Amino acid sequence: MNNKNDMSAYHNKYIPSIIKWGRATNLIGVLIAFLPGLVCTAVYGLKPQVAAVIGGFILVASSEAVFWIVEPISYFPTLGIPGTYMSFLSGNISNLRLPVSLASQTAAEVEPGTEKGTVITAIGIGVSVIVNILILTFGVILGSSILSLIPESVINALTNIVPALFGALFAQNVVSRPKTGIVAIVLACGIMILNMLGLLGWVPGDPTYVIMIVCVFGTILIGRKIEASDMEKAKEAE
Amino acid sequence: MEYLKIANGFWLWVACGLGVAWVVFQSVLFLIKSIKVSKEIGITKTQVNSAVKTSIVATIGPSLGVLVGMVALLVSMGGPVSWFRLSYIGSVAYEMFAAEIGAQAGGGALGANMSATAFATGVWVMTLGALGSILITALFTDKMGKLENIMAGGRKEMLPIIAGCAMCGTFSYLCMDRVFRFNSQTTAALSGFIIMAVLNIWNKKLNKKWIRNWSFTISMFAGMLISIVA
Numbered sequence A: 001m002n003n004k005n006d007m008s009a010y011h012n013k014y015i016p017s018i019i020k021w022g023r024a025t026n027l028i029g030v031l032i033a034f035l036p037g038l039v040c041t042a043v044y045g046l047k048p049q050v051a052a053v054i055g056g057f058i059l060v061a062s063s064e065a066v067f068w069i070v071e072p073i074s075y076f077p078t079l080g081i082p083g084t085y086m087s088f089l090s091g092n093i094s095n096l097r098l099p100v101s102l103a104s105q106t107a108a109e110v111e112p113g114t115e116k117g118t119v120i121t122a123i124g125i126g127v128s129v130i131v132n133i134l135i136l137t138f139g140v141i142l143g144s145s146i147l148s149l150i151p152e153s154v155i156n157a158l159t160n161i162v163p164a165l166f167g168a169l170f171a172q173n174v175v176s177r178p179k180t181g182i183v184a185i186v187l188a189c190g191i192m193i194l195n196m197l198g199l200l201g202w203v204p205g206d207p208t209y210v211i212m213i214v215c216v217f218g219t220i221l222i223g224r225k226i227e228a229s230d231m232e233k234a235k236e237a238e
Numbered sequence B: 001m002e003y004l005k006i007a008n009g010f011w012l013w014v015a016c017g018l019g020v021a022w023v024v025f026q027s028v029l030f031l032i033k034s035i036k037v038s039k040e041i042g043i044t045k046t047q048v049n050s051a052v053k054t055s056i057v058a059t060i061g062p063s064l065g066v067l068v069g070m071v072a073l074l075v076s077m078g079g080p081v082s083w084f085r086l087s088y089i090g091s092v093a094y095e096m097f098a099a100e101i102g103a104q105a106g107g108g109a110l111g112a113n114m115s116a117t118a119f120a121t122g123v124w125v126m127t128l129g130a131l132g133s134i135l136i137t138a139l140f141t142d143k144m145g146k147l148e149n150i151m152a153g154g155r156k157e158m159l160p161i162i163a164g165c166a167m168c169g170t171f172s173y174l175c176m177d178r179v180f181r182f183n184s185q186t187t188a189a190l191s192g193f194i195i196m197a198v199l200n201i202w203n204k205k206l207n208k209k210w211i212r213n214w215s216f217t218i219s220m221f222a223g224m225l226i227s228i229v230a
Helices: A010-034 A033-045 A050-090 A093-107 A113-140 A152-159 A162-174 A178-196 A208-237 B003-007 B010-040 B045-077 B078-089 B092-105 B116-129 B130-149 B156-179 B184-206 B209-229
Strands: none
Touching: A010 A033, A010 A050, A010 A113, A010 A152, A010 B010, A010 B130, A033 B010, A050 A093, A050 A113, A050 A208, A050 B010, A050 B092, A050 B116, A050 B156, A093 A113, A093 A162, A093 B045, A093 B156, A093 B184, A113 A178, A113 B010, A113 B045, A152 A162, A152 B045, A152 B209, A162 A178, A162 A208, A162 B045, A162 B092, A162 B156, A162 B184, A162 B209, A178 A208, A178 B092, A178 B156, A208 B156, B003 B156, B010 B045, B010 B078, B045 B078, B045 B092, B045 B116, B045 B209, B078 B116, B092 B116, B092 B156, B130 B156, B156 B184, B184 B209
């Protein structure tokens, strides 16, 4: 069986159907997001002032709006098409969906950016959405009175799982592509030190998005050159 | 009127339950489609199973983190809205921030004593502020695939390189962002990094399956333990 035929189901059926359903579920998701607000206003008669809502929205948007565009584009190569639809509907992207994407592709031994990698990521993220909802549902049933009894040491420990997870997953990247890994470390440290020194003050708003763009796209630009030339050399050596 | 009665009211549970059900619906639908196509493109059952197992492990730890982060939101915004917002679009940091701004704009401060109107303003602001990226992804995700192809110069063999470099840059950002906080998170990120790197390099020679399967879980929990003991 040749390789092209193998992937025809992916390109001709799977991805078109994911795009059709992904677009529909996320657009309907936008409408559903309004339900709690509508219930507050229509059922319980709470009528917040329109000016207050708009004012609050502008304040939130002034720090968030740039991420509406930067996050989907930066995370897309990691999440793939199905993973992007699911991640942005379900949220918790950096602490849950990105780690799950990398971890499940590594466990299944598939290469990121390939058809198989995209499908494995979609499976991993789908499972993670359901597990996260089960855990949160359990938490809401327990209620705040029980959750607030959890000792502070346990809370601190649980808060530190995510940074340890980020460290571990980044190490995996660095070990599997050392040259690009070093480029990524240098770029991240460089831009973060510039930020600490206050040298990103000219950037409109919170400069976090600039840090993110430099880390992700800087690594793509430089890493691509390095790895492409390594690939050529490997070919010539053959 | 006591706003917490409304915040934990029946109809709010219904509205939020519908939202949570919608996310579950999308995930189940995509899972079915993905598992079906996985057979057709030659992914083995073992590969799918290990992806599922790893995903569960990688989700439980951070999800418990979300759970404890949820307490503050639960106290002020009530059960249904907190449950909904953290299963749908949101993250703890964003929701606290948006709820606070909304409550203030509604003439209160986020907390168990705010007015019902401040609560409702919070709900509306949280909703509106979170719609940007979901709209962008609904409309443009298919085009992002084309953008990635352009970055690869139209060469298919370059796509895995682009994705690999993007991942590397993404996790470099996420990891260094914690390292540069100079608190126990710094220790957690660095310990997780070192343990994983050692296990991975060690395993390049040994090539043991159990190390590959468990190195990630071991580094995550060991990094966390070191950070609270240190």
